[in-house]
Amino acid sequence: MNRLSFLDDTAPSAARRLLGCYIKRHVDGQTITARIVETEAYDATDAASHSFKGETKRTKVMFGPAGYLYVYFTYGMHYCCNIVVGSEGYGAAVLIRAVEPVEGKDYMEKRRGKSGVQATNGPAKVCQAMNIDIADNGTDLINGAVQLVEQPEVEESKITTTSRIGISAAKQTPWRFYITDNPYVSRK
DNA sequence: AGCGGGATTTTCT
DNA sequence: GAAAATCCCGCTT
Numbered sequence A: 001m002n003r004l005s006f007l008d009d010t011a012p013s014a015a016r017r018l019l020g021c022y023i024k025r026h027v028d029g030q031t032i033t034a035r036i037v038e039t040e041a042y043d044a045t046d047a048a049s050h051s052f053k054g055e056t057k058r059t060k061v062m063f064g065p066a067g068y069l070y071v072y073f074t075y076g077m078h079y080c081c082n083i084v085v086g087s088e089g090y091g092a093a094v095l096i097r098a099v100e101p102v103e104g105k106d107y108m109e110k111r112r113g114k115s116g117v118q119a120t121n122g123p124a125k126v127c128q129a130m131n132i133d134i135a136d137n138g139t140d141l142i143n144g145a146v147q148l149v150e151q152p153e154v155e156e157s158k159i160t161t162t163s164r165i166g167i168s169a170a171k172q173t174p175w176r177f178y179i180t181d182n183p184y185v186s187r188k
Numbered sequence B: 001a002g003c004g005g006g007a008t009t010t011t012c013t
Numbered sequence C: 001g002a003a004a005a006t007c008c009c010g011c012t013t
Helices: A011-018 A105-112 A123-130
Strands: A022-027 A030-043 A069-074 A078-084 A092-103 A146-149 A159-162 A176-179
Touching: A011 A030, A011 A092, A011 A176, A022 A092, A022 A123, A030 A105, A030 A123, A078 A123, A092 A105, A092 A123, A092 A176, A105 A123
Parallel strands: none
Antiparallel strands: A022 A030, A022 A146, A030 A092, A030 A176, A069 A078, A078 A092, A159 A176
16 A cells, blocks of 8 residues: 555545645646645545546546546636546546645746636636646656645534535535635635 | 636537 | 537626
8 A cells, every 4th residue: 555545435425535645746846735625525326426428538537546636628728637546447536626835836827827725726727737738648656747636634613515606417426525614715 | 705708728519 | 400518708697
């Protein structure tokens, strides 16, 4: 087992557990670190998930083992990144919807052309800020240019659970999680 | 503060 | 050919 064994869990459990963890990005000769503050869970039983209708070329990474990065392109101009969770062969992942800059805040604000919470309070904003695109799809989160660093679990009492944003199917499923009162959360 | 539309292209039917 | 796990800007209250 590796240090990311906590990802081998159901998508909603892993999504809760990922709150507070760090994403480290190695790019342009520097290290960028961000704390995950908002997530959404998707799995194969879920009509809103890319994996719902089975594996395709696009969702191949989702069906692989946990601990890899799943990046997809959408709306003709945006990338969103997910952390693959659960068993190999089962399509599940957790969307990173918002992060709080820990290291390299200037780099992120410069790439975004925005400052403060506007730099990283949305899934496509996170990717733009951290310079993540389709070339990073399938990255190993232990050894790759994008890494996941486990942090102490966020207390259940500090986590808010809601329905997900921006989907048309399974709108009621309460699989969105965020750190209550964190200013970088995309929306209440 | 809230609503509505436009941008822009990959992916799957 | 339509939809898309979004963002930004402008217009109206």
